[in-house]
Amino acid sequence: MDYQKIKRVVIAGGGTAGWMAAASLAKLLGKNLDISLIESDDIPTVGVGEATIPTMLTLHELLGINEREFMAEVNGTFKLGIAFESWRDVGKDYIHSFGFTGKDCWAAGFQHFWLKGQQLGIAKDFGQYCAELLAAQQNRFAVMPKGGLNYAYHIDAGRYAGFLRRLAEKHNAKRIEGKIVSVNLHNETGFIESLTLASGKVIEGDLFIDCSGFRGLLIEQALHTGYDDWSHWLPCDSAIAVQTESVGPPIPYTRSIARESGWQWRIPLQTRVGNGLVFCSRYMSDDEGIQQLLDNIEGKPINEPRVIKFLTGTRRKHWNKNCIAMGLSSGFIEPLESTSIHLIQRSITRLMQMFPYDGIRQPDVNEFNTQMHAEIINIRDFIVLHYHVTERTDSPFWRFCRSMDIPDSLRHRIELFKQTGRVFKVPTELFGENSWTQVMLGQGLMPEQYHPIVNMMSDDELKNFLNGIDQTANNLVKQLPQHQEFINHYCKASAM
Numbered sequence: 001m002d003y004q005k006i007k008r009v010v011i012a013g014g015g016t017a018g019w020m021a022a023a024s025l026a027k028l029l030g031k032n033l034d035i036s037l038i039e040s041d042d043i044p045t046v047g048v049g050e051a052t053i054p055t056m057l058t059l060h061e062l063l064g065i066n067e068r069e070f071m072a073e074v075n076g077t078f079k080l081g082i083a084f085e086s087w088r089d090v091g092k093d094y095i096h097s098f099g100f101t102g103k104d105c106w107a108a109g110f111q112h113f114w115l116k117g118q119q120l121g122i123a124k125d126f127g128q129y130c131a132e133l134l135a136a137q138q139n140r141f142a143v144m145p146k147g148g149l150n151y152a153y154h155i156d157a158g159r160y161a162g163f164l165r166r167l168a169e170k171h172n173a174k175r176i177e178g179k180i181v182s183v184n185l186h187n188e189t190g191f192i193e194s195l196t197l198a199s200g201k202v203i204e205g206d207l208f209i210d211c212s213g214f215r216g217l218l219i220e221q222a223l224h225t226g227y228d229d230w231s232h233w234l235p236c237d238s239a240i241a242v243q244t245e246s247v248g249p250p251i252p253y254t255r256s257i258a259r260e261s262g263w264q265w266r267i268p269l270q271t272r273v274g275n276g277l278v279f280c281s282r283y284m285s286d287d288e289g290i291q292q293l294l295d296n297i298e299g300k301p302i303n304e305p306r307v308i309k310f311l312t313g314t315r316r317k318h319w320n321k322n323c324i325a326m327g328l329s330s331g332f333i334e335p336l337e338s339t340s341i342h343l344i345q346r347s348i349t350r351l352m353q354m355f356p357y358d359g360i361r362q363p364d365v366n367e368f369n370t371q372m373h374a375e376i377i378n379i380r381d382f383i384v385l386h387y388h389v390t391e392r393t394d395s396p397f398w399r400f401c402r403s404m405d406i407p408d409s410l411r412h413r414i415e416l417f418k419q420t421g422r423v424f425k426v427p428t429e430l431f432g433e434n435s436w437t438q439v440m441l442g443q444g445l446m447p448e449q450y451h452p453i454v455n456m457m458s459d460d461e462l463k464n465f466l467n468g469i470d471q472t473a474n475n476l477v478k479q480l481p482q483h484q485e486f487i488n489h490y491c492k493a494s495a496m
C-alpha cells in the first residue's frame, strides 16, 4: 500500500489552539516540515481561556520559553488553584489547590489520617495541610527551585496568541491571512487535499489541523465526524464574558463562585480582571445573565459583555482521515477546571509522539483517538462531580444537578470514596488522587470509614504527625513575599 509522506502541515485557525500548534510543531519538528497557518482577521477568536493548570509549564519548558519574558508579555499572574465558593452550599467555600495535601503512606492516602484526626477533634481543615492552599489564602507567592510550589498561570488570551505567533514565525511557520471558503476533498479517499480562500487562493497540504473553533470547519463541516453531546451531564450551554479594571492587587488563584443557575469566574491579570458567567439557558436568559454578571463585578467594565454559546461534549474522533481537531473544534467540556488549553497541549504532544512522516497509518489514528477519548472522559467525570455532589437546593438548576443521572464511572468513584475513603487515578488521567479528594471533601462528601493502618499510630503520634505537616507548610509559606510584590520584581507587565 502507498502512503503519502507528510511534509506540508496546514493549520486552519489562529486562536490559542492554532498558534500553540504552530509554535510547537515549528520549534520541535519544523526542520522536517512546511507549516502554514491560515487565519481570518474578519473572524474573531473566542477571546476567553485565561486560566491554566500546571501542565502548561511542561510545554513551555519544551518550547524553551523564558517565564519572566512570557509573564511580562501576557500580563500574567500566578495561579495556585481555584476557590470554589458556594458550590457545596451557599456560603460554604473550599479551594482546589495544585499542591499536595499532607503526606501519604504506602497503603493509604493522607485523607485517612485526616479523617481519624477529625473524629478525635485534633485535625484542622483538610486544606490547611497544603502549602499552596495556605499561600493562596495569604496572597503569597514565589517561584522556588523544583519541589517548591506547584503553580500555573492566568494569562491574557490575545497576548498569548501573539506571543506564540512570534515564536512560530521565528521558526519559519508561515501565516496566511484569509477566509477559508471551501474544504476540498479527494474524490475516492475523502482525505482533505486543499483549502480555498475567499481570494481564490488554494492552499494544499498533506496534514490539516482544524483549529477553527466551535464551527469545526474541517473536522465537522467537511468530514462530518459527529459529536457526542454531554449536555445531559453538563447542562451549562452559555457564557457571558466581560473584562474589568483591577481594584486591588491580584490574588494567586482563580475564583469560581456558584450562582443561581451556573457559576461566575474571576481571573485576575496584572492590570485587569477577566470575569464571566457560565449558565444554563433552560434556567436563565442571556439578559438575566448579563445583569447578574454586571451586578457581581468589582471594577469598572472595560468592554461590552459578550455572549458565547456552546454545547458540552466531544468530537467522536479527534483525528479523522488526514485532519486532527484541536481546541474548540474538537469539543468543549466547560471551563470550570481550566482544562481546555491543557487538552490542546495533549493533542499537540500526542501528535508529535505519533507524527506520521511516512504516511498516515490507521492504527496510529485509532490509538490517538482512544487515548484522547480516555483522557477527556476522566476530565468530564471530574467536572460533573462538582455539579452533582452539592447540598444546594435553592434553585431549579441546583436541584436538577443534584438529581441528574451521572456516568457510571463517576458513580463508582463517588461510592468508593463515600464507603471507604479511597480514591484512584487512572494512569493517563490528568487529575490525581489529591484533586479528587479535595473536591469530594469540599463538596461535602464525607467517607464512612478510614483505613485501619491509621490505627497503627497512637492518638498522640497522629497528633504529632498532623502538627508536623501543619508546621512545615506554615513555615514555608511565611517566608514567601506577597504575590504582587513578587510580580513587581520578577515579571511586571510590559506597557499595553
Ligand SMILES: Cc1cc2nc3c(=O)[nH]c(=O)nc-3n(C[C@H](O)[C@H](O)[C@H](O)COP(=O)(O)OP(=O)(O)OC[C@H]3O[C@@H](n4cnc5c(N)ncnc54)[C@H](O)[C@@H]3O)c2cc1C
Pocket: 012, 013, 014, 015, 016, 017, 018, 038, 039, 040, 041, 042, 043, 044, 045, 046, 047, 048, 049, 050, 051, 052, 157, 178, 179, 180, 181, 211, 212, 213, 214, 215, 217, 239, 240, 276, 308, 310, 326, 327, 328, 329, 335, 338, 339, 340, 341, 342
Ligand atoms: C466561556 C469560556 C471560557 C473558557 N475559559 C477557559 C479557561 O479558563 N482555561 C482554558 O484552558 N480554556 C478555557 N476555554 C477554552 C479556550 O478558550 C479555548 O480552548 C482556546 O481559546 C482555544 O480556542 P480555539 O483556538 O480552538 O478557537 P478560537 O479562539 O475560536 O479560534 C478560531 C480561529 O479560527 C479562525 N477561523 C474560523 N473560521 C475561519 C475561516 N472560515 N477562515 C479562516 N479562519 C477561520 C478564526 O479567525 C480564529 O483565528 C474557555 C472557553 C469558553 C467558551
